[in-house]
Amino acid sequence: MAETKTVKRVKAHIVPKKPAPTPDEPPVLSVQNLHTSFITDSGEVRAVNGVSFDLYKGKILGVVGESGSGKSVTAYSILQILDQNGRIVEGDIVFRDKSLLSYSQKEMDAFRGNKCSIIFQDPMTSLNPVFTVGYQLREALQLHTKYKTKQQATERAVQLLEMVGVNEPDKRLRQYPFELSGGMRQRVMIAMALACEPDILIADEPTTALDVTIQAQILELMKDLQEELGMAIILVTHDLGVIATMCDEIIVMYGGRVCERGTAEDIFYRPCHEYTKGLLKSLPNTDNMKERLVPISGTPINLLNMPEGCAFCPRCENAMKICLTEQPEELLMPDGHYAACWMNVKEAMDT
Amino acid sequence: MNTVNFNSEYLVEVEDLKMYFPVKTGFFKTVPLKAVDGVSFNIRPGETLGLVGESGCGKTTVGRTLLRLYEPTGGTFRFKGEEVTAKNIGALRKEMQMVFQDPYSSLNPRMTVEDIIGEPLDVHKLYNSKEERHEKVLHLMELVGLNAEHATRYAHEFSGGQRQRIGIARSLAVDPSFIVCDEPVSALDVSIQAQVINMFEELQDKLGVTYLFIAHDLLVVHHISDRIAVMYLGRIVEIADADELNENPIHPYTLSLLSAVCVPDPVKAKANKRIILEGDVPSPLNMPSGCPFRTRCRYATEQCAQEAPSLTDRGNEHLVACWNK
Ligand SMILES: Nc1ncnc2c1ncn2[C@@H]1O[C@H](COP(=O)(O)OP(=O)(O)O)[C@@H](O)[C@H]1O
Ligand SMILES: Nc1ncnc2c1ncn2[C@@H]1O[C@H](COP(=O)(O)OP(=O)(O)O)[C@@H](O)[C@H]1O
Ligand code: SF4
Ligand SMILES: [Mg+2]
Ligand SMILES: [Mg+2]
Numbered sequence: 001m002a003e004t005k006t007v008k009r010v011k012a013h014i015v016p017k018k019p020a021p022t023p024d025e026p027p028v029l030s031v032q033n034l035h036t037s038f039i040t041d042s043g044e045v046r047a048v049n050g051v052s053f054d055l056y057k058g059k060i061l062g063v064v065g066e067s068g069s070g071k072s073v074t075a076y077s078i079l080q081i082l083d084q085n086g087r088i089v090e091g092d093i094v095f096r097d098k099s100l101l102s103y104s105q106k107e108m109d110a111f112r113g114n115k116c117s118i119i120f121q122d123p124m125t126s127l128n129p130v131f132t133v134g135y136q137l138r139e140a141l142q143l144h145t146k147y148k149t150k151q152q153a154t155e156r157a158v159q160l161l162e163m164v165g166v167n168e169p170d171k172r173l174r175q176y177p178f179e180l181s182g183g184m185r186q187r188v189m190i191a192m193a194l195a196c197e198p199d200i201l202i203a204d205e206p207t208t209a210l211d212v213t214i215q216a217q218i219l220e221l222m223k224d225l226q227e228e229l230g231m232a233i234i235l236v237t238h239d240l241g242v243i244a245t246m247c248d249e250i251i252v253m254y255g256g257r258v259c260e261r262g263t264a265e266d267i268f269y270r271p272c273h274e275y276t277k278g279l280l281k282s283l284p285n286t287d288n289m290k291e292r293l294v295p296i297s298g299t300p301i302n303l304l305n306m307p308e309g310c311a312f313c314p315r316c317e318n319a320m321k322i323c324l325t326e327q328p329e330e331l332l333m334p335d336g337h338y339a340a341c342w343m344n345v346k347e348a349m350d351t
Numbered sequence: 352m353n354t355v356n357f358n359s360e361y362l363v364e365v366e367d368l369k370m371y372f373p374v375k376t377g378f379f380k381t382v383p384l385k386a387v388d389g390v391s392f393n394i395r396p397g398e399t400l401g402l403v404g405e406s407g408c409g410k411t412t413v414g415r416t417l418l419r420l421y422e423p424t425g426g427t428f429r430f431k432g433e434e435v436t437a438k439n440i441g442a443l444r445k446e447m448q449m450v451f452q453d454p455y456s457s458l459n460p461r462m463t464v465e466d467i468i469g470e471p472l473d474v475h476k477l478y479n480s481k482e483e484r485h486e487k488v489l490h491l492m493e494l495v496g497l498n499a500e501h502a503t504r505y506a507h508e509f510s511g512g513q514r515q516r517i518g519i520a521r522s523l524a525v526d527p528s529f530i531v532c533d534e535p536v537s538a539l540d541v542s543i544q545a546q547v548i549n550m551f552e553e554l555q556d557k558l559g560v561t562y563l564f565i566a567h568d569l570l571v572v573h574h575i576s577d578r579i580a581v582m583y584l585g586r587i588v589e590i591a592d593a594d595e596l597n598e599n600p601i602h603p604y605t606l607s608l609l610s611a612v613c614v615p616d617p618v619k620a621k622a623n624k625r626i627i628l629e630g631d632v633p634s635p636l637n638m639p640s641g642c643p644f645r646t647r648c649r650y651a652t653e654q655c656a657q658e659a660p661s662l663t664d665r666g667n668e669h670l671v672a673c674w675n676k
Contacts, residue, residue: 066540167630181631211405211567213628216611220627238541241570241613245620264617282545283615284574289594292552293574295545299510315542 027054028096028199028232029078035090036070036077045303047073049256049311050091052330053249055200060226060233062247062264064240066300070256071236075202078234079112113144117193121205123185126192127177133188134173137161137195144196160191164221183214187221194225201226204236219246240283244268252276255301255311258330262337272339274319275312310342318343359432362561363394363417363529368426370409370416374636384635386412388585388643389426391662396528397555399562401576401593403569403608405632408582410565414531417563418447430529445475448522450515452534457518460507464517467506468492471524491520494557495550512543516550523554531563536571548575569612573597578668581605584643585635587662591669601671604644642674650675 036048048070055061063071076082078093080100093100095115103111120126128136137157141147147156154173161169164187177185186206193201203222207215223246226233235246243250244264251261252273259273271277281294298315307313313323323342330340368390371383387409394400402410416423419440428435435443451457458467468488471477478484489499495516506514515535522530532551536544552575554560566572572579573593580590581604589602600606607626614620628647633639641659645651654674662670 066542183631212569212611212613213405213607214631215613216625217627219613220625239613240541240615241620244615244617245613245623247617268615268617279542280615282542284548284568284570285616286570286614286619289574292549293545295549296542297546299512300540300543 029055033091062243065253069253116200123189266337361393364429369424401572401579404582448527458506465502
């Protein structure tokens, strides 16, 4: 393998928010300056603070960040499945030129049923323990697709289970979720999510609870299905290895904000945010086995006590005065990706 | 500390260790669940042996059986050359400690950090005065990178990484020479994981402790271990120097395990040819005959179903249990 990881420095243009070169087609989904908050006894938890990204047909977008960085809340905001105390307070989510925020309850139900599915880390979140796999699959099919009779739905359910690599599908249809192994349950949940042939699949830590060999099976399955069906996938995970393996585009989140977004190569080989750089150096990788890791110091963020300036500032080794007081704007890097870090401004000014 | 005064090259010598749990399958019927089924390995003083394998393969049970939290079904464990038995384990408890995955559940939330770390000192009466206890606790806190002013705070006030440090300071209190680390960084965020991995490595440099390091993240295990043992269904299928194992894996299971790793590098990760295993791990209640891996192995032959392969040396302490590779 000739390719090696060279972390090249890229000088920033100071041109905020110029659109990056985009593919010919318009995005399937466009999240614009999303802010989502939760009202709690100890105050407003601003879980997502100005997240923007575009999702294109047939692409896998990775959302990565440590726990509490707002990945799931971003995903749940799209589907409007936030907890009772949560609300989208600013921004917009546009699906095929129409704002999801303007949808009626009925339209939103249809969106969740037909256009956009979600799978979770714990399959039991979407599977009902008291019904057989077959009952649940048939119900989803009869409700949301053209497979209306029991026989049609059963035939389709068998096809779906075969598609996601479940062996003996006829037998599985008669089983209850608890009778299946973890990997098998994950596959059944994916089959459920695919039942309505969605345009968008959101996968929230789909393999985090699985062993590596089962993870490899599920990731390969997701890639195959995405190629076969041309879905767009939003893959939410804290695992940079999974992100590197699967994604075309990546957004890196910290403290409810996007630090950096770009292609997999931009993020891994030319990171332009101090957090991303720190994260990559702190990981054991094939080329640093003999070296001490370089950790990010400090402790994870507390959303109730957010710094005024850059969210990462308290842990950043290169923090400057301005980082303490002012939030960095997202800037376009010369290679076409975006980063929100004052270092880029400093370096642009230095040269 | 930890002067080597025994006549073996190894601190830890495990031979044919077995741990079967009786499991009820009916009113009167119990069958043995073979969680660990004939495991052998050695660890040199100051060395780290990584133990990897998928959940349920018996890693935790190996650790707990070594510390006699379970009474083994069979096999021997020699520590510093002396066989560990139910009789002498009491005296050896101080020498061997265990650190757990979940820093949240293994610490008492109602105790201060000073009392959590001081408790083993109390149990083993390792001080003469209150001042000495306090000093020892502060020294331990310093070793694991905790601030002295944290001594009076409660465990629940700390984040995962800091709790893991508290847990480790506590296990170091009795000056052990051997620590079983059971998934100690698995619950931590990536940015915190590196801090704790470094702490383990630095402690070993400073104190010469020996680790059995259990984890399922193969990159983490490779980073921290001198040698690595791969387990499948209660057996060790391969054991070798960490680099050697990663560069020249031999056992078919190790091959697919390593190929399943997602490296954080898009070009390498996307070029990686995965060897996808079919199906799931069989239940340890219903072990296949012969080689435990044969039901998923693409190289399996008639012989594999007849007889279980034992570990054989392929040179340079690279041991593999396979008939056909
Ligand atoms: N119902 C809720 N009430 C209050 N805070 C919440 C609620 N749901 C999520 N949060 C907070 O939002 C933040 C982001 O959470 P989440 O998106 O789940 O993070 P992750 O990146 O781990 O998926 C966290 O700090 C979490 O505590
Ligand atoms: N106390 C116990 N009683 C019965 N079965 C057990 C007990 N502890 C572990 N097991 C079983 O032994 C096998 C190995 O478990 P464990 O050592 O925890 O695996 P690992 O740590 O590799 O995930 C599993 O099948 C598990 O269900
Ligand atoms: S002994 Fe046979 S079944 Fe077992 S790993 Fe080797 S080839 Fe495969
Ligand atoms: Mg989440
Ligand atoms: Mg375990």
